[in-house]
Amino acid sequence: MTSARSNNTRLLTVFTILSVLFMIGWWQETDVSIVRADESDIGFRVNPVIPTNQEEKNASWFRLNLKSGDTQPLQMNVTNTLKKDITMKCVPTVAVTNPIGQVLYNQMTPKRDDTLQMDFTKIGPRPFTFKIPAGKTMVVTQVIKVPKTNFNGAVFGGFVFYSNDVNAAHQQSASSSKRGVSMFNQYQIVVATVLNINKAAEVTPDLRIDRVTPMAYRGNPAVTAQFHNTKPAVIEGQQMSFNARVYYRGGKKVLFRNVTNQMNFAPNSTIDYVISWGNTRMQPGNYTLRTKVTTGGAGPSWNLVKNFTITGNQADKLNKGTKRADYSWLIIFLIIAGLMLVAILIAWVYRAGKRSSVKNAGH
Amino acid sequence: MKKSWSTALSVAALALVAAPVFGNVASVQAAGPKSGDAALSGVGYANTNGASGWPAAGVEPQTASGTSVAGIGFVAGDLTLNQVPVFDFGVHNIGSSETFSMQPVDSAFRPQKLSGNPITADTKANAGVRALVVTDSRAQMTQTAGYQVILQFSPLQSAKVNDSGQFLDAKGSATTDPTKFTYNTGTDNKPVTMSGASLQFSSASVNPSTDWNAFIGDSLDFGDKAAIYPAIYTNSGKSGPVPAGSMYTTQTRLAAKDAPAAVGTSIDEGKAQVIYRANMKTGFGTWAYDFTAPSSVTMKIPSANQQTGTWVSQLTWVLVDDPTQDHANPIISQLEQ
Numbered sequence: 001m002t003s004a005r006s007n008n009t010r011l012l013t014v015f016t017i018l019s020v021l022f023m024i025g026w027w028q029e030t031d032v033s034i035v036r037a038d039e040s041d042i043g044f045r046v047n048p049v050i051p052t053n054q055e056e057k058n059a060s061w062f063r064l065n066l067k068s069g070d071t072q073p074l075q076m077n078v079t080n081t082l083k084k085d086i087t088m089k090c091v092p093t094v095a096v097t098n099p100i101g102q103v104l105y106n107q108m109t110p111k112r113d114d115t116l117q118m119d120f121t122k123i124g125p126r127p128f129t130f131k132i133p134a135g136k137t138m139v140v141t142q143v144i145k146v147p148k149t150n151f152n153g154a155v156f157g158g159f160v161f162y163s164n165d166v167n168a169a170h171q172q173s174a175s176s177s178k179r180g181v182s183m184f185n186q187y188q189i190v191v192a193t194v195l196n197i198n199k200a201a202e203v204t205p206d207l208r209i210d211r212v213t214p215m216a217y218r219g220n221p222a223v224t225a226q227f228h229n230t231k232p233a234v235i236e237g238q239q240m241s242f243n244a245r246v247y248y249r250g251g252k253k254v255l256f257r258n259v260t261n262q263m264n265f266a267p268n269s270t271i272d273y274v275i276s277w278g279n280t281r282m283q284p285g286n287y288t289l290r291t292k293v294t295t296g297g298a299g300p301s302w303n304l305v306k307n308f309t310i311t312g313n314q315a316d317k318l319n320k321g322t323k324r325a326d327y328s329w330l331i332i333f334l335i336i337a338g339l340m341l342v343a344i345l346i347a348w349v350y351r352a353g354k355r356s357s358v359k360n361a362g363h
Numbered sequence: 364m365k366k367s368w369s370t371a372l373s374v375a376a377l378a379l380v381a382a383p384v385f386g387n388v389a390s391v392q393a394a395g396p397k398s399g400d401a402a403l404s405g406v407g408y409a410n411t412n413g414a415s416g417w418p419a420a421g422v423e424p425q426t427a428s429g430t431s432v433a434g435i436g437f438v439a440g441d442l443t444l445n446q447v448p449v450f451d452f453g454v455h456n457i458g459s460s461e462t463f464s465m466q467p468v469d470s471a472f473r474p475q476k477l478s479g480n481p482i483t484a485d486t487k488a489n490a491g492v493r494a495l496v497v498t499d500s501r502a503q504m505t506q507t508a509g510y511q512v513i514l515q516f517s518p519l520q521s522a523k524v525n526d527s528g529q530f531l532d533a534k535g536s537a538t539t540d541p542t543k544f545t546y547n548t549g550t551d552n553k554p555v556t557m558s559g560a561s562l563q564f565s566s567a568s569v570n571p572s573t574d575w576n577a578f579i580g581d582s583l584d585f586g587d588k589a590a591i592y593p594a595i596y597t598n599s600g601k602s603g604p605v606p607a608g609s610m611y612t613t614q615t616r617l618a619a620k621d622a623p624a625a626v627g628t629s630i631d632e633g634k635a636q637v638i639y640r641a642n643m644k645t646g647f648g649t650w651a652y653d654f655t656a657p658s659s660v661t662m663k664i665p666s667a668n669q670q671t672g673t674w675v676s677q678l679t680w681v682l683v684d685d686p687t688q689d690h691a692n693p694i695i696s697q698l699e700q
Contacts, residue, residue: 041443041498058508060442060501060684079441102637103687104513106679158683168542181463181519181662181674183450184541190683218631219559219665236687264687320667 043082043166044132046189049075049139061192064144068151068198072144076191078161080132086165088132090140092125095156095192097229097271101240101263105158105192115230116268118197120157123147146197153203153232154267155195162188194234204300205233205265212289212308214282214318217274221282221318225289225306227271235265239296244275249286249307256280281319284312442510444682445496445594448654450562452662457669462563464657468493473655474592476580488576490594490651495639497623497682498594498649507647508684510623515635515679516562521547521555522675530673544675556632559668560676563661564638566627567591567652569619584656591625593617594651621645625652629663632676640688 050057051072054064062074080086094112095105112119124145132138142159167186210226217224225244229235240263246256258275265271275289286309293302452463472492490496499507522530523545529537530544538544546554567589570578575592623641630636639652654660 041445042447045441045443047441047501058502058506059686060508060510061686063686098634098636099631100636102513103685104635105683105685106513106515106635106681164542168540181452181676182522183452183676183678185447185449186677186679187444187447188679188681189444190681192683192686194686216559218561218663219667234687238688266687 209306221277238262443498495652513681519674589659
């Protein structure tokens with residue numbers, strides 16, 4: 001009897017728990033707080049199909065460990081969400097780094113870094129054009145073919161998807177005829193791709209400063225220092241910091257400084273890092289750029305030094321847009337005027353003293 | 364014996380006929396079903412060798428194979444770029460200023476809060492027209508991987524226009540198609556550009572509480588800054604039919620902590636950088652990065668660089684998920700001067 005009561009109690013408890021769970025489930029079902037647009041999008045969507053051999057299953061990028069001679073197909077679903085057929089383009093790219101340390105995968109330039117050993121666009125991925133009927137999805141396949149190689153390192157690239165049909169459709173509606181500044185929108189969806197070839201984990205980044213060049217930055221004089229990650233290894237996780245300081249050569253006083261945190265650095269890429277003079281006029285002369293680069297925790301760090309010279313012509317050209325007026329002639333004039341005034345005063349005092357002494361001698 | 368040979372040949376023939384169909388089936392399964400699909404939409408293929416194709420009528424993949432969705436189920440959706448803003452900085456006298464705000468937005472194109480009595484299931488609040496809108500429905504709430512939007516600001520080029528200010532194509536005819544615009548060139552035969560321009564993005568306000576309707580309704584132009592809010596939401600506690608392609612919502616469940624992040628930043632002409640980022644576990648659903656306020660984005664051009672004429676720039680909006688980002692970190696670094 002006791003056992004039966006106990007069983008009933010257990011059943012009641014289980015029932016209660018199930019009821020509560022059901023109620024929670026029901027509440028979640030009926031009170032879903034999800035906001036998702038059912039309006040149309042820009043005209044197309046791209047979703048990578050993550051390969052079964054990729055460790056990060058939930059990623060929306062490709063990151064694969066490959067070996068010499070491997071072949072790896074990569075598939076991406078491309079959907080035309082418009083009610084008309086469109087022509088799409090898929091362009092493979094090599095990743096670069098922008099001036100504030102963000103990795104860009106959409107730069108469709110043929111320019112390549114001189115330290116790049118394995119070009120993502122040369123190991124299988126190819127640019128090509130295809131048509132998608134209205135409302136349909138197509139599977140785009142690009143095949144990576146790792147050559148027989150002893151290369152160890154990371155290869156960063158991307159697949160840029162865009163449609164001139166989509167761009168034109170949006171631009172037609174947004175354009176107007178008027179004077180002034182007009183801005184037109186274009187659209188790209190990019191699938192980032194990281195290939196770790198052979199023993200990529202054994203390669204570490206190495207930084208150097210290639211050159212420091214005077215330039216105009218937002219109308220003010222500045223220099224841009226080209227920092228170079230010369231190895232096929234990435235600095236990621238937004239852990240990298242730059243602390244760049246400009247000195248007169250041999251000087252200890254920091255003249256200008258730029259500090260940036262939370263940076264990344266793509267393999268075999270450069271960062272054109274700006275140090276602005278602000279409203280200060282640029283003086284010709286010999287300078288030194290010292291930069292402390294850290295990558296967080298036990299990561300590598302660098303103290304990079306580069307001498308550079310700014311010529312009179314370069315300074316004159318860059319100072320033209322400087323808002324602060326050139327007061328150097330006024331300062332020189334005032335100094336000369338001040339010296340002359342002091343000389344006159346001294347002469348006057350001397351002569352007055354002399355007269356006074358002559359008078360005193362006469363008495 | 365003859366019969367068995369015949370059977371074998373028939374099977375072989377069937378297999379040969381079916382092979383191309385099942386070859387496409389693999390692509391279909393890779394594409395997967397989409398929310399709102401009756402079954403599976405037809406899926407084609409395109410390869411870099413130039414081959415592309417489409418299943419012929421009657422042998423479409425969905426009739427041959429596919430994943431059926433019985434009862435109710437949820438499938439991973441897409442990462443979608445729904446809308447981007449159009450920036451219009453107007454016409455100004457040369458040298459009148461170095462910083463230019465955008466033109467005001469007409470009331471009809473501002474963010475629309477929930478209104479109407481009674482509020483029905485179809486009543487929705489919408490993002491303003493001058494807003495960047497992204498939808499992430501690839502994974503369930505708090506499980507999202509994040510995304511980022513990069514803006515590339517191409518240099519301002521001097522466009523050829525007629526006396527009426529209309530853009531001209533290569534034949535000298537008026538055109539509104541930017542792909543056909545022609546540009547003035549210098550002595551070096553390169554397009555004339557106006558250097559030194561930059562776009563300045565104000566920091567973005569995000570509602571500290573969860574009352575998005577009050578945020579949109581009471582914060583006209585959001586203190587003349589950019590703003591981030593759910594692009595679509597419906598009234599709290601309402602129930603009703605789920606509109607096709609969307610899921611029903613309350614106004615209280617998506618909080619500021621779920622929002623993507625944007626900080627004030629600036630982009631120099633010719634450069635590209637991240638302006639908006641959803642970190643890991645944020646950005647689920649549809650969010651707007653709103654530029655209704657005229658000063659939410661300004662263009663800076665040094666006086667010394669300003670030149671008369673009609674200048675054209677292209678803004679390329681790039682939706683990408685960058686594997687190098689630490690998605691847990693919500694701050695975007697900024698160039699110091």
